[in-house]
Amino acid sequence: MNEFPCTLSLHEGFGDSHLDLFLDIDGISRLITFGTVASYWELLQSGSKITFQRKNDHRRIYLDLEGEIEEKGRLRILYRGSAKTDSKPEEVSSWTELTATIKDGTMML
Template sequence: MSEFPCTLSLHEGFGEPHLDLFLDIDGNSRLITFGTVASNRDLFESGSTITFQRKKDHRRIYLDLEGEIEKKGRLRILFRGSAKTDSKPDEVSGWTELTATIKDGIMIF
């Protein structure tokens, strides 16, 4: 089982509000990033499993970024912690979507 740092952020003020899931699979490369509509927030926070779609990888700064982003709206971190999966990190980097839930304070794919 692989475990790595992750952050789920609400991105507002730049297009439609949405959730961005940032995954740090190796502590070095750009963040593997997935997104979904902001309306999935309540489902996710209630323990439901939701699906995220792959987005462009983001700079490492986004793992801890919260607040205004010049000309790109603002981010608010909703979850910061660990993600676990049965897949290897290099497999995760090739995914086009993932389903995730929070269980015992850990994000599970």
């Protein structure tokens, strides 16, 4: 099982509110990023499996970024921790979507 840092952020004020899942698969590269609708946060917290769609990779600063982003709304971190998967990091970087849930405080992919 592979484990790496991740952050789930609520992005508001720039288009429809949505969730951004930032995955740091190697500590060096841009963050692998997936998104879904904001209303899925409650489902994710309750242990439901949620599907995220691939977005453009983001700069590493987004892993810890909270607050206003000039002309792009604001971010609020909802979850900060680890993501676990049976897949290798290079496989994760090629995904176009993923299914995730939070189990025992860990994001499971």
